[in-house]
Structures are given as C-alpha cells and as structure tokens.
Amino acid sequence: MKIHLISAVWGDQYTDLFLNVCLPNQLTPGNLRAFGETDAVYKIYTSSKDAETILDNRFYKEVESLMPTQVVALDHLFRSSGHSTPISILLMTQCHKAAIDSANMANAILVFLPPDQVYSEGAFARLIEIASSGKRAVTLSGVRLSKETFVPAFKEKFTDENGHMPSPSRDLVELALGHLHPITASMYIDAKSPNGAPTHLYWKVGAEGFVARCLHLHPLLLNPVSKSRLIYGNFDTDYFQKAAPLPSDYYIVTDSDDITAFEMSPVDKSVGFIGASKFNIIGYARFLKRNGHHIHKYFLTEAIRIHSTQTDDNWEAIDAESSNIIQAALALAKLPDSILRLWAFLLEKMR
Amino acid sequence: MGRLSKDYPAKFVILGTARKDFVLKAINSLKSRVTNIVAVVNNERKSPFPGLDYDVKSFAGHITKFNISLLATLRQIKPGVIVVVIGDQFIHKNVFETLKFWMRWRLLNKSELYVSYSFDPDFIEYWDETFELPASTRAFADKDLSLLIITPHPRLGWINRPADLTVKVTRKKGAEQYQWRCRIDRAGARFTSEDQNYVADRPLLSVFGPSEVFGVALNDDEVFSWILQEKFSSWNVRNYGAPDYSLHQSCLALEERFGAEKPKIVILGFSARRDFSEDELLKAKTLCEEHDAELIVISMDGKPAVYSEFLNENGFTWPSASIDPGKGAAEEKVMAHKALAEALEETIKSIIAREPRSKKSDQ
Numbered sequence: 001m002k003i004h005l006i007s008a009v010w011g012d013q014y015t016d017l018f019l020n021v022c023l024p025n026q027l028t029p030g031n032l033r034a035f036g037e038t039d040a041v042y043k044i045y046t047s048s049k050d051a052e053t054i055l056d057n058r059f060y061k062e063v064e065s066l067m068p069t070q071v072v073a074l075d076h077l078f079r080s081s082g083h084s085t086p087i088s089i090l091l092m093t094q095c096h097k098a099a100i101d102s103a104n105m106a107n108a109i110l111v112f113l114p115p116d117q118v119y120s121e122g123a124f125a126r127l128i129e130i131a132s133s134g135k136r137a138v139t140l141s142g143v144r145l146s147k148e149t150f151v152p153a154f155k156e157k158f159t160d161e162n163g164h165m166p167s168p169s170r171d172l173v174e175l176a177l178g179h180l181h182p183i184t185a186s187m188y189i190d191a192k193s194p195n196g197a198p199t200h201l202y203w204k205v206g207a208e209g210f211v212a213r214c215l216h217l218h219p220l221l222l223n224p225v226s227k228s229r230l231i232y233g234n235f236d237t238d239y240f241q242k243a244a245p246l247p248s249d250y251y252i253v254t255d256s257d258d259i260t261a262f263e264m265s266p267v268d269k270s271v272g273f274i275g276a277s278k279f280n281i282i283g284y285a286r287f288l289k290r291n292g293h294h295i296h297k298y299f300l301t302e303a304i305r306i307h308s309t310q311t312d313d314n315w316e317a318i319d320a321e322s323s324n325i326i327q328a329a330l331a332l333a334k335l336p337d338s339i340l341r342l343w344a345f346l347l348e349k350m351r
Numbered sequence: 352m353g354r355l356s357k358d359y360p361a362k363f364v365i366l367g368t369a370r371k372d373f374v375l376k377a378i379n380s381l382k383s384r385v386t387n388i389v390a391v392v393n394n395e396r397k398s399p400f401p402g403l404d405y406d407v408k409s410f411a412g413h414i415t416k417f418n419i420s421l422l423a424t425l426r427q428i429k430p431g432v433i434v435v436v437i438g439d440q441f442i443h444k445n446v447f448e449t450l451k452f453w454m455r456w457r458l459l460n461k462s463e464l465y466v467s468y469s470f471d472p473d474f475i476e477y478w479d480e481t482f483e484l485p486a487s488t489r490a491f492a493d494k495d496l497s498l499l500i501i502t503p504h505p506r507l508g509w510i511n512r513p514a515d516l517t518v519k520v521t522r523k524k525g526a527e528q529y530q531w532r533c534r535i536d537r538a539g540a541r542f543t544s545e546d547q548n549y550v551a552d553r554p555l556l557s558v559f560g561p562s563e564v565f566g567v568a569l570n571d572d573e574v575f576s577w578i579l580q581e582k583f584s585s586w587n588v589r590n591y592g593a594p595d596y597s598l599h600q601s602c603l604a605l606e607e608r609f610g611a612e613k614p615k616i617v618i619l620g621f622s623a624r625r626d627f628s629e630d631e632l633l634k635a636k637t638l639c640e641e642h643d644a645e646l647i648v649i650s651m652d653g654k655p656a657v658y659s660e661f662l663n664e665n666g667f668t669w670p671s672a673s674i675d676p677g678k679g680a681a682e683e684k685v686m687a688h689k690a691l692a693e694a695l696e697e698t699i700k701s702i703i704a705r706e707p708r709s710k711k712s713d714q
Contacts, residue, residue: 090469
C-alpha cells in the first residue's frame with residue numbers, strides 16, 4: 001500500500017503548531033508508527049524559510065527516522081508575506097494540487113493532514129484498516145476548537161515522557177468540549193445566534209457530547225478512483241466528487257470512539273455571517289439548495305456522535321431527532337427556491 | 352509565455368472576479384508585456400480603476416450564463432485572450448463554465464482563457480482542464496519536482512512556469528538525504544546564474560531540449576547551461592529545456608523564442624533513441640538559418656553522430672556514450688553535465704571565432 005501523508009504549512013504560528021503539537025500527537029504507536037508495514041512517505045509543502053525550521057525540529061527528525069520524507073519549498077507561492085485568510089486558502093489549494101498530482105503519478109493513497117489538527121490515539125491505525133477494506137475515502141467532522149485555550153490544556157493533559165501526545169478518544173473529546181470555538185458554538189441547533197453558513201449542525205447530549213450532522217466533512221484519506229487533477233474549488237469540495245464519485249466509496253466516521261479529529265483555530269478567526277434569529281428549517285433548506293453536491297448531501301444522512309462517555313438510549317433519541325430535521329430539510333430543498341423564499345417571508349411576518 | 356508579446360494583435364481582456372487591488376496588480380504586470388488591455392469589472396467596482404493606459408468596461412450582476420450584460424460587453428470587445436483574475440478563496444467554476452458555454456454556442460468569439468492568481472500576479476496560467484501531466488514524470492513522482500514546474504500551453508502542450516522550488520528528500524529512515532533547487536524565470540528559462548540578469552547588449556545563447564537539458568534532479572548550478580554561462584560571461588545563456596519535451600516540442604519552443612528574442616547560438620538537445628526525427632532537425636536548422644543563428648545539436652543519450660550530413664560543422668554528440676545525463680545517480684549526472692559543458696566550450700568558441708553566418712552568405 002503506497003501512501004502519501006501530506007501537510008501544507010507555512011508562517012510562524014502554524015509551523016509551530018504543526019511541529020510542536022500536531023507532530024508529537026501523530027508520533028504515537030497508534031498513529032504514524034502504525035504505517036510501519038506500508039510504503040508511506042511524509043510530504044510537507046512549505047516555504048524555504050519555514051522548511052529550515054521544520055528540518056531542525058526534533059519531532060520532524062523523528063518522522064524522518066520512521067519513514068521517507070520530502071519537504072518541498074514552493075517559494076514562488078510564498079513570495080509576499082502577510083497573506084489574508086482567503087489567499088491562504090488559495091495557497092493551500094495550490095499545495096494540495098501539487099500533492100495530488102504527485103500522488104496520482106505514484107499511484108499512491110493520499111492522507112491529508114492539516115497543520116492544525118490533532119487525532120485520537122489509534123486514528124491512523126484504524127485509517128489503514130479502513131483503506132485495506134477497499135473504501136476509497138475516509139471523512140470525519142474535524143470540529144473546530146479555540147487554539148489559545150485548548151493547546152496548553154492538551155499539552156498538559158497528554159504529553160508523555162518522550163514529548164509525544166497520545167490522546168485516547170474519550171479523554172480528547174472530554175477536553176475538547178471545554179474549548180469549543182465560537183464557530184462551533186454557532187452551529188448548535190439551539191444557538192441564539194446561529195451561523196449563516198450552517199455546514200454543520202450540532203445537537204447537544206447533556207454534558208457528554210453532541211450529535212453532528214455535517215454537509216461538509218474533512219477528507220482524511222483518499223484513494224482516488226479517477227486520477228483527476230484538482231481544478232476547481234478546494235480539495236475537499238468539487239475535486240472529491242470526481243476522485244471518488246460514489247457514496248458507497250466513502251467511510252464516514254460516525255463515532256468518535258472510531259477516529260476523532262479536532263481542528264485548532266485562533267479564537268478570533270472569522271465566524272462568518274451570524275443569523276439574527278434562531279435556526280429555522282426553511283432557511284436551512286435554502287442553504288442546502290444552494291450549497292453542496294450529492295456527496296455532501298450524502299454526508300448529511302449520517303448522524304455523527306462525538307462523545308466522552310458511553311452512549312445510551314438518550315443518544316438514540318437525539319439521533320432520531322436530528323434525522324427528522326435533516327430529512328425534512330432535504331425534502332424541502334427539492335422545492336423551487338421561489339416557494340421557499342415566499343415561505344420564509346410568511347414565517348418572518350408571522351413572527 | 353511566448354505568445355504574450357507587445358505586438359499581440361487581439362484584445363486582451365482582464366476579467367476581474369476579485370478585489371480591485373488584485374485586478375490592478377494583474378493589469379500592471381501584463382501592461383509590461385502586452386498592449387490592447389481592456390479591464391472588465393463589475394459596475395460597482397468600476398469607479399476606482401484609473402484606466403489611464405487601458406480601457407475599462409463594466410457589467411452588471413453576477414457571472415452566470417444568463418448575464419446578458421457581461422456577454423454584451425465581451426461581444427463588443429471581441430477579446431483574443433481573456434485573463435480571469437482569481438483573488439478569492441477558490442477558483443470559481445461558474446466563471447469558466449459561463450465563458451466556455453458562450454464560446455461553444457458561438458455567442459462569444461473563441462478566446463484563449465488564462466488565470467491570474469492573486470498571490471502570483473506576474474504569472475498567468477493557460478486554462479486547460481483537460482491537461483494531463485506527461486506520463487514519464489510518473490517515474491520520478493517521489494523525488495522529482497518536474498511535475499510542479501510545468502503548466503499547460505495552447506501550442507506546446509506544456510511549458511515551464513516561473514518557480515523557485517527546493518525539495519529535500521530523505522529516502523529511508525533518515526538515510527540517503529539529498530536536496531535540489533530549481534528556479535525558473537518569467538520566460539520559462541531555468542536559472543543560469545544567481546541573478547538571472549539579461550544584459551541587453553550581450554549576444555544570446557539559447558538551449559532547448561528535454562529533461563536531460565533542463566537538468567531534472569540537479570541544482571541550478573549543476574546544469575551544463577549554468578556552467579556555460581560562467582564560461583561565457585560576456586554572453587546571455589538561457590536554458591529553455593523542459594521536462595519530457597519531445598524533439599517536436601523543443602522545435603516549437605525554439606520557434607516561439609525566435610518570436611521574442613534573437614539568439615546567436617542555439618543548442619538543441621534530444622534523445623536519439625527516444626524521438627529522433629530528421630524532419631524536426633531540418634526544421635530547427637532552417638529556423639536558425641532564417642534567423643542568422645548557429646545551431647549545435649546534441650544527442651543526449653550518447654548515440655553516435657548520424658546527423659552531420661546535413662548539420663555541417665556543428666553536428667555534435669554527447670562526448671562519451673557511456674555518460675548519459677538523464678540516468679544514473681545524482682553524482683553521475685553532475686559529472687555528465689560538467690563533461691558536456693567542457694565539450695561544448697570548444698565548439699562554441701570556434702563558432703564565435705568564425706565570422707557571422709550573414710556575412711558569410713553575403714560574400
């Protein structure tokens with residue numbers, strides 16, 4: 001099994017986070033060390049300035065001792081500093097484009113490792129198992145946390161004597177629940193000011209966790225059916241539809257016990273448009289009508305449990321509740337937008 | 352980009368789908384290379400554009416197939432090239448789908464589509480969704496940068512894109528480390544000196560050919576063209592070699608460059624085993640004669656000289672059949688490039704010592 005583990009990272013803050021939190025979290029027996037029997041290469045796309053820091057880092061050197069590595073400095077992309085967030089996404093796409101081309105040429109499976117994500121212990125070992133079963137893509141929720149508070153707590157809780165940070169799933173979820181990012185908080189179904197772009201919807205289950213329904217999931221692994229190039233959009237949007245077009249090719253991680261990933265973002269990261277009123281299903285149906293392709297809609301049909309304790313009947317009930325709302329919204333999204341707009345208008349007047 | 356020259360006859364439309372400052376950067380970059388620029392921007396963004404030495408036209412609404420306002424504006428301009436400026440988070444499908452739809456249904460004249468990225472305004476990329484990387488790059492996918500430096504081209508298939516790339520590879524468990532750096536200038540030429548300055552009054556020596564000429568997996572300063580630049584410091588040496596080029600593509604590249612500059616000496620490398628074509632060599636020879644340039648041809652894989660019959664005194668082969676610049680370990684490649692540069696030195700000196708071809712033909 002030929003695997004390209006790829007990460008695109010640049011800038012002091014993200015490089016530091018990647019090297020000193022993400023890598024020690026990956027360098028555990030159940031994660032990077034699980035690739036021992038595979039033909040895996042760790043590839044980092046960056047700038048030459050950041051490459052120097054990476055090459056000097058002790059955790060990177062540990063990765064070198066585990067598997068072949070490649071650090072690619074694409075300086076022509078990083079010529080000017082201080083890129084705004086939108087351009088950063090475009091730059092990230094350019095790095096992914098290069099990585100996808102390379103993997104296609106080598107006939108390799110891609111594992112996308114964002115430089116701001118941490119994983120539960122055993123996540124990568126499980127990933128290899130799933131890929132071996134014939135699934136073409138593994139997707140998960142990658143819930144966003146506030147970096148400033150989460151990172152110190154994460155280091156304190158999980159750093160072992162080697163400086164590695166293995167984080168068992170439930171312990172990780174328990175910690176994460178106390179550091180949810182404002183964007184994450186705005187995705188709760190009962191949020192007072194819900195997110196205007198509800199790519200995720202969350203239903204709280206006591207203090208134990210939540211059920212997520214996600215239009216967008218992070219693609220952690222991809223074994224492309226079609227060796228197509230990344231042309232439009234981000235790597236996790238249109239490209240996926242071409243690379244793995246059938247829903248049956250996907251393994252959606254529906255339980256945090258299986259694999260968990262959390263993304264660490266600055267707390268001031270733009271939350272986006274916040275709605276003035278509470279969640280309403282017509283507005284959500286209109287959002288679904290405008291956004292996402294058939295794979296994204298398929299993601300929505302699965303209830304994802306993020307939990308820190310054993311799940312019980314209460315979770316079943318919340319699953320069912322979320323299912324009712326999603327099914328209704330998907331059905332409504334099939335109506336013409338003019339009808340939905342009129343409906344939304346009438347609801348607003350009645351309110 | 353060879354095609355972008357000041358005398359490009361058709362209208363050059365910059366379609367702004369991005370912030371004003373990104374569009375302005377793209378315009379300013381292109382102004383130095385082409386004339387006939389028309390910026391087409393949304394009505395709401397029109398006023399801030401100075402439009403001093405280019406036209407500014409506007410349209411209303413979002414870019415969709417049904418936007419009659421944009422279609423009417425473009426029809427009025429009749430563009431030869433449309434450059435879409437991308438400044439936002441993603442490359443938006445709707446813009447390209449709309450333009451291609453209009454062209455397919457002949458609502459808009461057939462134009463070449465390019466993209467200008469906000470992070471790299473000096474480079475515009477030919478937009479070809481069907482473009483596939485050359486198959487031979489597969490063999491190097493794990494250690495080679497060549498697939499990172501090629502970009503689609505409407506006539507040549509692909510060309511080198513401006514780049515500054517470094518790759519550090521660790522083969523196995525920390526062992527067998529190596530690193531190589533490759534820089535490519537705005538004209539698609541591999542660097543032959545640190546500053547890659549083109550001194551206007553110096554004669555030009557241009558190099559064309561496949562991966563071996565380009566110097567895949569070698570540092571800039573290990574490629575024979577760099578060594579030649581050091582040896583002939585009163586000349587400009589340019590390496591237009593490109594990964595996986597056939598002899599046909601190299602000849603097309605030569606033709607393109609003759610449209611933009613006047614080399615005095617042309618070195619054309621090719622693989623005699625892979626894609627030798629007498630017709631292509633004759634074409635290169637004719638082109639050079641028409642432009643008063645001396646041609647040196649080299650078989651990059653050591654096959655004996657069979658071309659001297661029509662190449663006259665400059666028919667040239669690889670100095671030793673046992674050294675192949677495209678194969679072997681990095682050290683062997685470095686040696687091979689050094690040997691090639693040394694062997695070429697004498698030939699070049701003898702050409703420089705001879706009187707120019709035009710004077711010879713005058714007699």
